[in-house]
Amino acid sequence: MVFEYAPAPESTSIVDIQTSYGLFINGKFVKSKDGKRYKTINPATEEVLSEIVLAGKKDVDAAVKAARNAYGKWSKLPGATRGKYLYRIARILQERSREFAVLESINNGKPIRESRDVDLPLVAAHFFHYAGWADKLEYAGVGSNPQSLGVAGQIIPWNFPMLMLAWKIAPALAAGNTVVLKPAETTPLTALLFAEVCQQAELPPGVVNIITGAGETGSALVNHPNINKVAFTGSTEVGRLIASSVAGTNKKVTLELGGKAANIVFDDAAIDQAVEGIINGIFFNQGHVCCAGSRLLVQESVKDELLDLLYERMQTLRVGDPLDKNTDVGAINSASQLAKIQELAESGDTEGADRWTLKCELPERGFWFPPTVFTNVTQAHRIAREEIFGPVLSVLTFRTPQEAIEKANNTPFGLSAGIWTEKGSRILEVANNLRAGVVWANTFNKFDATSPFGGYKESGYGREGGRVGLEAYLKSGDK
Amino acid sequence: MNDLSIMKTHKLFINGAFPRSESGRTLELKSSKGQFIANLARASKKDAREAVLAARSGFQKWSIATAYNRGQVLYRVAEIMQGRKDQFISELVTQGASKRDAEKEVQNSIDRWVWYAGWSDKLAMVNGSANPVAGNFFNFSVPEPTGIVAIIPESKPALYSLVEAIAAAIVSGNSCVVLVAKNSALAAISLAESLATSDVPAGVVNILTCDIAEVAPHLAAHSDVNAIDFTGVANKELAISLEKTAAENLKRVLRPTKNGTHGLNRIKAWLEIKTVWHPRGY
Numbered sequence: 001m002v003f004e005y006a007p008a009p010e011s012t013s014i015v016d017i018q019t020s021y022g023l024f025i026n027g028k029f030v031k032s033k034d035g036k037r038y039k040t041i042n043p044a045t046e047e048v049l050s051e052i053v054l055a056g057k058k059d060v061d062a063a064v065k066a067a068r069n070a071y072g073k074w075s076k077l078p079g080a081t082r083g084k085y086l087y088r089i090a091r092i093l094q095e096r097s098r099e100f101a102v103l104e105s106i107n108n109g110k111p112i113r114e115s116r117d118v119d120l121p122l123v124a125a126h127f128f129h130y131a132g133w134a135d136k137l138e139y140a141g142v143g144s145n146p147q148s149l150g151v152a153g154q155i156i157p158w159n160f161p162m163l164m165l166a167w168k169i170a171p172a173l174a175a176g177n178t179v180v181l182k183p184a185e186t187t188p189l190t191a192l193l194f195a196e197v198c199q200q201a202e203l204p205p206g207v208v209n210i211i212t213g214a215g216e217t218g219s220a221l222v223n224h225p226n227i228n229k230v231a232f233t234g235s236t237e238v239g240r241l242i243a244s245s246v247a248g249t250n251k252k253v254t255l256e257l258g259g260k261a262a263n264i265v266f267d268d269a270a271i272d273q274a275v276e277g278i279i280n281g282i283f284f285n286q287g288h289v290c291c292a293g294s295r296l297l298v299q300e301s302v303k304d305e306l307l308d309l310l311y312e313r314m315q316t317l318r319v320g321d322p323l324d325k326n327t328d329v330g331a332i333n334s335a336s337q338l339a340k341i342q343e344l345a346e347s348g349d350t351e352g353a354d355r356w357t358l359k360c361e362l363p364e365r366g367f368w369f370p371p372t373v374f375t376n377v378t379q380a381h382r383i384a385r386e387e388i389f390g391p392v393l394s395v396l397t398f399r400t401p402q403e404a405i406e407k408a409n410n411t412p413f414g415l416s417a418g419i420w421t422e423k424g425s426r427i428l429e430v431a432n433n434l435r436a437g438v439v440w441a442n443t444f445n446k447f448d449a450t451s452p453f454g455g456y457k458e459s460g461y462g463r464e465g466g467r468v469g470l471e472a473y474l475k476s477g478d479k
Numbered sequence: 480m481n482d483l484s485i486m487k488t489h490k491l492f493i494n495g496a497f498p499r500s501e502s503g504r505t506l507e508l509k510s511s512k513g514q515f516i517a518n519l520a521r522a523s524k525k526d527a528r529e530a531v532l533a534a535r536s537g538f539q540k541w542s543i544a545t546a547y548n549r550g551q552v553l554y555r556v557a558e559i560m561q562g563r564k565d566q567f568i569s570e571l572v573t574q575g576a577s578k579r580d581a582e583k584e585v586q587n588s589i590d591r592w593v594w595y596a597g598w599s600d601k602l603a604m605v606n607g608s609a610n611p612v613a614g615n616f617f618n619f620s621v622p623e624p625t626g627i628v629a630i631i632p633e634s635k636p637a638l639y640s641l642v643e644a645i646a647a648a649i650v651s652g653n654s655c656v657v658l659v660a661k662n663s664a665l666a667a668i669s670l671a672e673s674l675a676t677s678d679v680p681a682g683v684v685n686i687l688t689c690d691i692a693e694v695a696p697h698l699a700a701h702s703d704v705n706a707i708d709f710t711g712v713a714n715k716e717l718a719i720s721l722e723k724t725a726a727e728n729l730k731r732v733l734r735p736t737k738n739g740t741h742g743l744n745r746i747k748a749w750l751e752i753k754t755v756w757h758p759r760g761y
Contacts, residue, residue, distance in 0.1 A: 125613065141606070142744070236729070243726035248719035250736070255729065412728065431755045432543075441757045448612035452620050452752045457705065458729045463752050466610055466620070476744060 005318065008325040010112045015103045017189065020051035023059055023212065024195035026066035027205025033058035035213065040188055043109040044322050044331035044366040052188050055213040060180070060220040063209040067151040067178040068226055070206025075148045075176035079135030086131030086173060088201040093124045096197070100190055104162055105322040107189040109331030109367070110285050112323050122447055123166040126465075129449035130170035133470050137175060140470045145477035148176030149252055150228030152473065153221040156191075157234045158184035158333050159288040159389075163447075165191055167464045168231050169208060175473035177229065178207045182221055185214040186334045219245075227251065229473065233290075236387075236413070236458050254462025254472045256290065256454055258387040259415030262408035263293030263444065264430065266401070267302045269420035273442065275309045278393070281418055281444040283317065283329050283371055287391040288337070290459075291416035293444055295384060296395045297404050303397050307375065311356065314371055319360045329391060332367040341369050341390035348374045348383040353394070379410055387413070401426065405433045414456030418444045437463070489517045489664065491526060491688065492671035494533035495681025501525050506661050506688065511575050519664050522687035524697045527656065530685035531701050534627045534654040537682025542624050542652035544680075546600035553596035553650060556677040560589045563673060570665035571638060580636075588642040595646035598746060602651055605743070606750060615759045622750040624652035625731055626705030629698035631691055633711040633739070637663030641670060644708055645684055647745035654683045656704070658695055664688045692717055699724040706731035706749055710739065 020037070022029040034056030039048045053059070074082070093100065100123070101115040108115070137146040152172045156164035161183055172179050183191035191210050198208045211217060215238075222230050222242050229252045232242050236257040246253055263281050265274045281293025298306050322330035332338040349355055353374040362368040369390055377384050377394040384394050398404040408417055416438040419430050431439045437455045440446060447453065447465075454463035462472045489508075490497040502523035508516045522530075541549070560567065564585055571581035606622040628648040633640040641663065648655045659667040671686045687694065695712070698704055699721040707725050710733055712718040718735060725732055733740060733748045740748065 239729060240726050243729055243732075244723045247722035247726070248715065250734070257729070427757065431753075434753075437751065437753055439753065439755045441755060443616065443756055443758050446612075446614070446616065446756050448610065448614070448618070450610040451612050451618050451756070452610070452754050454752070456625075456751050456753075460729060461731050467608060468606075468620070468752050 005326045007321070009321065010102055010105070010323045010325055012102055012106065012323065014099045015106065017050050017103070021053065021188070021192050021212070023053055023055055023063065024192065024210040025063045026209065027199065029195070032056065033062060035059050040107065040186065042106050043186070043333050044363065046365050049107060049189065052212045055211040055217045057220045059211055060217060060224060063180040063211045064151060064224050064226050066206040066209050067180050070204055071150055071178045074178050074204060074207050079137060082174060082176065083131045083134035085201055085203055086127050086134060086170060089197055089203070090124050090127035090131060092197045092200050093120070093127060097121070097124065100162055100193060102323070103193060104190050105330070107187050108158065108161060109322050109333050111327040111330045112325055113327065114285060119160055119163050122449065123162045125449040126166040126170045130174040130470065133171070134174040137470070137474065140467060140474055142471055142474045143476040143478040146474045147477040149473060149475060150177060151226065152177045152179045152229040152231055153224065153227040154179055154181040154231045155218045155221065155234065156181065156183055158187040159285060159290070161187040162190045162194070164233050165194060167233070167469070171464070171469050172231070172473050173207065175470060177473050180209045180211060180221060180227070182211050182213060182218050188212040222246070229253070231472070232256070236460070239460055252472070252475070254464070255460035256462070256464060257458065257460035258413055259290045259292070259455065259459050260295060260385065260387055260411045260413045261291055261293050261416040261418065261436070262295045262297045263418035264297045264404045264408060264420065265299065265302065265306060266421035266426065267299040268422050270422060270442070271302065271306060271309060274306065274420040275313050277418060277420060277442070277444045278310060279313055279317070282393045283391050284445050286329055286332060288333060288389055289445065290387070291438060291445065293418050294388060294392070294394060296393055297398055297407055298395065299404070300397045300399055307395070310373070314358050317358060317360070317371055319358070319368070319370060320363055329371060332369050332390065335367055337389065338367040338369060341388055341392060344383055344386060344388045345372060345392055348377070348381060348394070351381045353377045353381055353383060379407060385411065401430060405430060409435045412458040415459035416440065487517065489519045489668050489688065491520045491522055492668070492675070492684070492686040493526065493530045494536070494685065495675060497671070501529070506690070508661055508664060510573060516573060516665070519661060519688045522689035522694055524694065526687055527694050527697050528701070530656040530687060531627060531698070531703055533682035533685055534656050535703060537654040537680055538624070538626060540680045541649070541654055541683045544652065546603070549650060549652065550596045550599035552678050553592055553599065553646060556673055556679065557589045557592035557596065559673040559677050560592065563669065564589070566669055567638060567666055570669060574637065574662060574665055584636045584639050588639045591639065591642050592646055595650045598743070599650050602746065602750070606747065606752070610754070617757050617759055618754065620752050620754045622651065623753050625749045625751055626653060627703060628653050628655045628706040628708055628749050629704050630655050630657040630708045631695055631711045632657065632659070632708070634660055634663050638666040638670065640711065641667055643741065643745065644710070648708070648749050649683055651746060651750055653749050656685045656687065656698060658691050658698070659686060659688050660691050661688070695721055696724060699730070700727065702728045704730060708733040708748070710735045
């Protein structure tokens with residue numbers, strides 16, 4: 001049965017969005033030297049929120065210079081002192097967590113329940129975790145004399161703006177690097193608010209620089225001769241460009257790219273839990289998740305039962321206002337992302353899969369796509385091969401564990417996978433055979449500051465989180 | 480003429496066998512004094528593709544072998560090389576090394592296999608972890624091999640560099656396709672013979688003597704190759720072009736550097752970290 005819920009909107013009075021923003025360079029907000037401006041919107045309403053800089057080459061240069069100037073002192077500070085700055089940041093983020101969560105939902109379109117209960121707690125946890133590493137770098141695994149790299153150019157996506165910022169900035173700073181970070185074009189606001197946190201924490205000017213912009217700004221940053229490290233989370237397509245453009249330099253690179261995760265359900269799975277896991281796997285954050293469980297691989301004998309339960313469970317999903325505390329599925333982040341999801345879903349129709357769409361009322365304004373399931377999907381279909389990055393699930397079947405593994409691995413991606421079975425030995429054997437960096441068994445889409453995250457194959461290289469996440473920002477100084 | 484020596488035919492090493500190049504081409508190898516030594520098989524693009532196929536099937540077996548087994552196999556390579564020590568020394572001398580340097584290099588190469596062999600069952604301890612996540616989960620990370628590594632090792636010291644590059648790749652379960660230039664070919668082919676008699680499964684190591692600039696771009700572009708070690712590419716332009724090509728399927732890369740990449744850092748270049756979550760509860 002479906003309960004009627006009264007609206008329960010989260011108040012927006014806690015956030016104060018300025019009509020326009022500059023760039024955060026060398027500890028303060030400055031005007032752009034050669035950039036243009038664009039408007040950032042609320043994807044749930046299409047309301048204009050603020051005017052943002054599309055940073056130009058000179059802006060990028062100024063930011064890199066500031067980071068370079070700050071690097072000497074920052075990298076030579078005692079690790080314990082760098083750690084204390086990071087602890088300060090972690091605490092301020094906890095104090096202002098609600099403000100960040102509301103702003104994140106406004107600019108991104110994700111449900112407040114997720115930004116409040118998942119994103120922001122993880123953000124603070126990441127800073128807290130890496131703060132403690134700053135004076136323990138000799139245990140990071142790069143030898144007895146670990147050295148920071150220098151200036152890191154960091155580019156993050158729009159799906160988890162603050163969480164990705166934390167994944168990038170926290171380990172970089174702990175290791176003694178300084179950073180220039182570019183948030184995604186459509187979601188700049190929380191990164192700009194983070195600049196204020198750096199000021200409140202009295203972080204030395206230039207240690208963190210935040211420049212807004214789109215692809216050209218990112219490209220100028222990656223190709224800047226005076227950076228030593230590139231960290232990128234985003235599409236595999238852009239990842240390839242970056243890997244190619246650093247050829248011949250000694251820039252160290254970590255790439256966290258796309259995925260097409262298989263969520264494998266065996267016939268002995270606890271079926272209600274599996275249904276919850278499938279829902280969480282593909283509809284969490286509107287499916288705007290690189291590790292989303294977008295390919296459901298279900299054992300043939302339980303397919304009908306599972307799908308019936310899945311459709312039934314989907315009826316209770318509440319789609320709509322991201323700021324409503326009862327909302328499960330929020331807005332699609334942008335018009336262009338919506339168009340991409342629509343185009344891929346249409347390919348599912350034309351290639352012969354069967355579409356099932358949740359009947360739900362969608363708001364008139366803003367960008368929306370109802371939770372959708374495709375059945376009769378073959379491995380050749382585009383919806384089984386390409387990353388949709390939306391609330392669209394493709395269902396395939398298998399008979400034997402070997403076939404499940406074969407199908408799960410039959411993709412150029414290798415970011416994540418799910419396994420649902422009550423048999424322990426099968427979990428371990430299947431997990432062993434999956435070519436994926438994160439395997440969730442009887443759970444899905446769980447993240448933690450201590451847990452390494454990153455992909456095999458074309459899902460990129462390097463890991464974020466935990467000790468190995470720190471290694472990505474260090475080099476061996478051993479002779 | 481009963482004392483007429485039998486000259487060795489120098490061939491490629493693919494899938495545990497020693498074929499000639501399918502192209503029928505050879506590279507004439509001469510000593511520093513200009514004396515004819517051998518007609519080396521000159522590998523082609525097609526040979527490289529065959530080697531990648533072999534490496535994939537080698538990977539399937541080798542990557543699931545137990546760490547204990549891999550350690551023993553690597554140790555066995557050292558045993559076999561020890562028995563052929565004089566042969567390696569004389570080949571290095573033929574290719575231009577002094578007797579003293581050659582002796583030292585061969586012993587170091589043998590010792591290097593022993594050192595790497597010991598890593599096989601320690602890698603997961605040193606690079607893996609149980610992660611204390613904030614919640615009711617058991618969460619662990621383990622290192623796994625990346626897959627197929629294309630290797631263009633440094634040419635000097637010829638044997639030691641080859642051993643360093645190959646051992647670092649295969650100790651964790653990777654397989655490899657190694658390109659060797661004319662000037663380090665003799666020891667490389669003898670190494671292939673040692674590997675062939677050391678219980679290293681067929682296809683785990685494939686060695687192609689070739690013109691590097693001709694064959695390397697094909698491996699860099701091959702979409703079933705997962706990683707490329709081009710530490711031996713001294714030509715800057717070729718190095719850049721290989722790295723750019725390798726970006727197409729996001730190969731892991733190891734670039735040439737002034738001091739080189741050694742030991743554990745080299746092993747880690749070809750490791751993936753896999754993290755597995757499971758809930759706890761009654």
